[in-house]
Amino acid sequence: MAFAPRIREELTQICGSKWVKDDEVTLYTYRSDGLTLYTKLPMGIVYPANSEELVRVVKVLYREKLTFLARGAGTGLSGGAVPQEDTVIIEMDRLKEIHDIDYINRTITVGPGVVNLRISEKVRPNGYHFVPDPSSQKACTIGGNVAENSGGPHTLKYGVTVNHVLGMEVVLPDGELIQVGGDFHNQPGPDLLGLINGSEGTFGIVTKVVCRLTPNPEKAVTLLGIFDSVRCACDAVSAVIRSGTVPAALELIDKTVIYAVEQTLKPGFPQDAEAVLIVELEDLIDGIGNDAAKVEELLMQNGAQKVERAKDDAERARIWRARKESFGAIGRISPSYYVQDGVIPRSKLPEVIEQVEAIGKKYNLTVANVFHAGDGNLHPLILYNYKDADEVERTHHAGEEILKVCLSCGGALSGEHGIGLEKRKLMTDLYSENDLENMNWVRECFNPESLLNPSKAIPTPGRCGESKRPVHISDDIAASKMVARKSGVAV
Numbered sequence: 001m002a003f004a005p006r007i008r009e010e011l012t013q014i015c016g017s018k019w020v021k022d023d024e025v026t027l028y029t030y031r032s033d034g035l036t037l038y039t040k041l042p043m044g045i046v047y048p049a050n051s052e053e054l055v056r057v058v059k060v061l062y063r064e065k066l067t068f069l070a071r072g073a074g075t076g077l078s079g080g081a082v083p084q085e086d087t088v089i090i091e092m093d094r095l096k097e098i099h100d101i102d103y104i105n106r107t108i109t110v111g112p113g114v115v116n117l118r119i120s121e122k123v124r125p126n127g128y129h130f131v132p133d134p135s136s137q138k139a140c141t142i143g144g145n146v147a148e149n150s151g152g153p154h155t156l157k158y159g160v161t162v163n164h165v166l167g168m169e170v171v172l173p174d175g176e177l178i179q180v181g182g183d184f185h186n187q188p189g190p191d192l193l194g195l196i197n198g199s200e201g202t203f204g205i206v207t208k209v210v211c212r213l214t215p216n217p218e219k220a221v222t223l224l225g226i227f228d229s230v231r232c233a234c235d236a237v238s239a240v241i242r243s244g245t246v247p248a249a250l251e252l253i254d255k256t257v258i259y260a261v262e263q264t265l266k267p268g269f270p271q272d273a274e275a276v277l278i279v280e281l282e283d284l285i286d287g288i289g290n291d292a293a294k295v296e297e298l299l300m301q302n303g304a305q306k307v308e309r310a311k312d313d314a315e316r317a318r319i320w321r322a323r324k325e326s327f328g329a330i331g332r333i334s335p336s337y338y339v340q341d342g343v344i345p346r347s348k349l350p351e352v353i354e355q356v357e358a359i360g361k362k363y364n365l366t367v368a369n370v371f372h373a374g375d376g377n378l379h380p381l382i383l384y385n386y387k388d389a390d391e392v393e394r395t396h397h398a399g400e401e402i403l404k405v406c407l408s409c410g411g412a413l414s415g416e417h418g419i420g421l422e423k424r425k426l427m428t429d430l431y432s433e434n435d436l437e438n439m440n441w442v443r444e445c446f447n448p449e450s451l452l453n454p455s456k457a458i459p460t461p462g463r464c465g466e467s468k469r470p471v472h473i474s475d476d477i478a479a480s481k482m483v484a485r486k487s488g489v490a491v
């Protein structure tokens, strides 16, 4: 796999020879993303320095009818940045300029390669932050966040990426540069901004993002509820939400993950607990004391052995570091893990978690849990050894079964990691053929030849690749689930 000499020459003229690569080692590095179960070597990688170079690169690839995709940090967990046969990867790493910060209108405009955490670091001294905080925020990019409509622990109260992006510059697959949204909220016309958010890099390549800045809370209180049963911890989640108090974050960690993080980060979680709940409340100093006391009481009423309150910012940071780096800590106890991303109605948490455990037993695999409980967004981590082919196969089956359980209780296939390559075939279990046809038709308006990130997110049932006329949007429950996911509502 390599560029044809003529194409390499043309791309080199645009980006410079250092920024066009197809050597064996580089191709190998780009063969997968965070979901290492799927791999394929790309044709080559191009590293444009700015929007202008990117447009020129896209025009060459479009003219040559080569498939291509944008890649941010490659932390995606559904195979979105995994190439197909002969796909060219366009790496966003050099587009990481901070173009503008406007504190009066509370916006920051950045290049797609800017790492999520850098945005909050940049504006925090002035009292602001960027809300979406995926646990991967030290590495993942804003371009990837937009493509996946990413969430994070603190999106329970404030919403996901689509709720914090006001405008974008986008390169369409034929090289046309368009603007969607703007510098302020509620631009007239159809919501193309909302449509591109969450389109998993299949509608266009994002080259600039206007992000909304949110004032830092006056006060944050972090509670750690300690439980001797996962079921009680799940019941406590529903009790807190039912009470009307909306925590900024409500995360559950089970005993396997507690053990892993205690081996590495040592946050001081009790090793004999079956689960801990991290509940963070954010508010004005005056109001927060009552809310915290109310949540402490609810956790105790629902079976917590104890509720601890972080004494200071250092202790809060220790708890959050353990939560956000918990996937990585799994490396201490297993060579690999496969993370699921099903989303279910919160009220079903206790029974679904029990079914997940039963699936683990059926396939003789350990399944650990650390997830955004307040959103009903599960992340069962199936631990496996990538060198054991039988275990890999059992892992695939267990993952699929877990997602089918989520669907059977009224849930959906992804809360935040996207469908990608991984869950395409399960989309037919969630949506009717008409729904999928309509989604394909919308995608074709942006990406008519499917050259940009082909075979991702939406399957094409019963199609031979030709464009069909749109069918009517059915108003069934599946369509409303899609709308709910786009608006960040847990369904």
Ligand SMILES: Cc1cc2nc3c(=O)[nH]c(=O)nc-3n(C[C@H](O)[C@H](O)[C@H](O)COP(=O)(O)OP(=O)(O)OC[C@H]3O[C@@H](n4cnc5c(N)ncnc54)[C@H](O)[C@@H]3O)c2cc1C
Binding pocket: 033, 034, 069, 070, 071, 072, 073, 074, 075, 076, 077, 079, 080, 081, 092, 112, 133, 134, 135, 136, 139, 140, 141, 142, 143, 144, 145, 146, 147, 148, 149, 150, 151, 152, 153, 200, 201, 202, 204, 205, 206, 207, 327, 328, 416, 417, 453
């Ligand atoms: C340890 C860990 C924890 C995680 N925690 C969370 C979490 O809490 N919440 C969450 O939502 N996700 C989480 N993720 C998943 C992942 O980090 C997010 O999906 C993230 O947004 C991906 O960003 P990226 O820059 O790595 O994108 P990539 O993986 O490089 O790409 C992902 C998709 O975005 C597309 N894309 C990338 N850049 C662009 C662009 N400029 N224009 C158009 N399309 C583009 C790609 O083509 C691909 O389809 C986690 C991942 C890991 C490994």
